[in-house]
Amino acid sequence: MNHETGHGIADRPFDTIAECIRRHAQDRPDAPALSDDDHTLDYAALDARMDRVAAALQRDGLVPGDAIALCGAPSVVQALVFLGALRAGVVVAPLAPGSTPSSLARMVADAQARRLFVDASTAGDFAASMVPVTRLDDGFEAWMGPIGSSPLAVTIAPESPFNIIYSSGTTGEPKGIVQPHGMRWAHVRRGLPYGYGPGAVTLLATPLYSNTTLVVFFPSLAFGGSVVLMRKFDTLGYLQLAERVRATHTMLVPVQYQRLMAQADFGRFDLSSFRMKFSTSAPFSAALKADVLARWPGGLVEFYGMTEGGGTCLLEAHLHPDKLHTVGRPALGTDVRLIDEAGHELPAGMADATGEVVGHSPGMMVGYHGRPEATREAEWFDATGKRFIRTGDIGRFDADGFLILMDRRKDMIISGGFNIYPSDLEAQLREHPAVAEVAVVGVPSEQWGETPVAFVVRRAADDTAAEALRAWLNGRVGKTQRLAAVHLVDELPRSAIGKVLKRELRERHALYSVAKVDR
Structure with missing residues (x-):
């Protein structure tokens, strides 16, 4: 061997x-x-x-x-x-x-x-x-x-x-x-190309x-490397440990990359031993990927997929710096397709086709334990009976076969009959110099059915008012996309692996007064 x-x-x-x-x-x-x-x-x-x-x-x-x-x-x-x-x-x-x-x-x-x-x-x-x-x-x-x-x-x-x-x-x-x-x-x-093996840390x-x-x-x-476990993540401790053990590989969620790159003395640590860095589990902005590539040695690979398995895409960001806005192409042996609301497959190569991402691969769950109905809801079968796992994500493929994610299907906001993708509004708000982190959710509206609101974490020492951020954003988007409110928060609620808990934000919104928008 x-x-x-x-x-x-x-x-x-x-x-x-x-x-x-x-x-x-x-x-x-x-x-x-x-x-x-x-x-x-x-x-x-x-x-x-x-x-x-x-x-x-x-x-x-x-x-x-x-x-x-x-x-x-x-x-x-x-x-x-x-x-x-x-x-x-x-x-x-x-x-x-x-x-x-x-x-x-x-x-x-x-x-x-x-x-x-x-x-x-x-x-x-x-x-x-x-x-x-x-x-x-x-x-x-x-x-x-x-x-x-x-x-x-x-x-x-x-x-x-x-x-x-x-x-x-x-x-x-x-x-x-x-x-x-x-x-x-x-x-x-799947790890064969990524430098695992004896000597890897x-x-x-x-x-x-x-x-x-x-x-x-x-x-x-499995490849014979060494694994170093950190009990609790903190940026300084991580960088010190990475330098000391001469780490070659790591997995971090996007919010951890964000906090590491924001560490004031990031550049003083010797991270030259890194061969490959991985990320998954949450949206990873193109700007942050570019910053990691510019300042952190070694390759950067983003995995897109679900714990349930099925459709896995890989973005080898160091090889495709012009595709950082995507989550990459389907992994070898993976079949990723798009379906519409009715469950009909969208034709491959159809220009601007947007639909729910479904995938089949050698790595798929058996099912949800003891929940056959939930398992069936998570499955989609093509005309030949081939089994796919539904991701719940809305996306489209570009001309080179790279997948661009629009949003979670359940997070998409339907306002006055129009589909609004929170990720579009979040990307716009991140361009404002006051915004460190942002999440947009849909909340009930008597007039529109749903309407978008934003939760914003400002950069340190910034005092931009919520209404100023709302006016700035609403002046840059279409009428149907305008925010009903901006709420300033100290931090966004996240799961242990960095996913923003939008359900909690929707619940929190009930505690705030909603500013009305004249459309």
Whole structure:
């Protein structure tokens, strides 16, 4: 197996990540695999501990297809439980610690988890848990199987469930997305061109319950690199750590890039070791991409897609600096199409065709756990019966086949019978020198059905009035796009991976008086 070039992975249509780690432990036992502030494991130690976790789960009666829930801050021990469970064929449901106790309880029940793993930050939320609880930071060594334990071998197929990712997006009750081993292997193989391998150091500052993190975490280990986990992101700490560990790869969401590039002394840090930087999960402005390319060494790749899988597009921004306003072209082996409101496919190559993005690829969810109706709503089938996943995003292709996103379908505002894309208004407002961050949402209007309002975070020390921003924007857009109000806020509400929670903004709007617009 050629570890350096990844030919071994390229030659295997399917394998498991646990077996890749086993091979690295045999070939390069002393090579660093995982580290955080408190622990460091080389590949030999990681492999042996994965065996002990797998053996302990089997001792506790779990069999392939059973599930565990995992809730805590990013750590080597959390990652170890995830990887050890995979070796036993056990399905992992990683949960967001920031969820409410009632929401966590519902997710544990929905996943039918047989055991819970928590740390000090989340232990209190599971005080009345109906399933056995194991602490990641207290008694974990005693829970693991004895040193030298070997779990029973299990058979894992591409369709075997790998994990259940709970993704509420920005709209409400989480749904469990069941991803199979074959989908995760497709993510690994997708990493072949990006310089993973021995000597690579991936710095991760996003949580391990998020698919955003996992699409880089697993390839990093499958190719034999080292993963450094940052418990909590802050700009100065990230830059210091990146310089110290000589990071070569990272995954960051756009708001993290924005904050890093705004760090006053960004330029004093030596980031020359970087080979590739990745981003996903939220809109990434062309201006910010250009700034990252100009001042941060290494390539920049934006992934566009869903946790559910299907339509994945890749923008290799360093190779296509003239396409930064797009999310790239469909990835190899991916079929991305557009459909209209009635579910009819729009002809390929049709000029200015705008529709909902749907996609098919080797990496697609099995479905939403225990929710067949929701699964059917997320699917679209072409005339031949080929299965696609609906993204809920509105977009169009340019003449070169690059996808331009207009907006989320559910966020599109229909005002007086006209479609208004919030992203258009947000892009305009970002051009104002006072605006640091902005989000536009539609709110109910007796006259128009819906009308747009903007929430703006001003740049430091700026005192531009809300009404001045509204007048500035309304003087630059069509009559149907005019804002009913601008609300100044200290920060936009975001999920842990940086998505603006527009549902919360709509709810917050009810607390404000709405300025009327004369159209």
